Amino acid sequence: MSPSLVLALLWLVTANVIAMFPSKDHHWRNAYMLIAIGVPLLGWVWWQNGVLLALIVLVAAMSVLRWPVIYLVKWVKRLFA
Numbered sequence: 001m002s003p004s005l006v007l008a009l010l011w012l013v014t015a016n017v018i019a020m021f022p023s024k025d026h027h028w029r030n031a032y033m034l035i036a037i038g039v040p041l042l043g044w045v046w047w048q049n050g051v052l053l054a055l056i057v058l059v060a061a062m063s064v065l066r067w068p069v070i071y072l073v074k075w076v077k078r079l080f081a
Contacts, residue, residue, distance in 0.1 A: 004044040008057045011041055015064045031068050038065075 011034070018030050038061055046054035062069050 002048045004041065004048045005053065005057075008041055008045050011038055012060055012064060015061075019064070031065055034065060035068065 015034050018034070019027065023030065042054060042057055042061070045057050
């Protein structure tokens with residue numbers, strides 16, 4: 001298994017562990033940190049393993065960070081509506 005996939009799986013486990021703890025700001029600060037780490041990591045997965053595995057990691061990350069994705073979709077709809 002490539003180092004990028006190992007780090008991506010570690011990122012997913014870390015994100016799930018962070019989600020288990022209570023937070024006053026509903027985990028938004030943690031979400032920003034995870035996004036900042038996850039985007040370059042996703043690029044590294046893509047570079048080392050190809051598009052298919054990168055898409056699988058992207059879908060897994062979107063399932064963990066679903067609220068930022070929902071707000072992004074709402075923002076894009078408002079932008080084009």
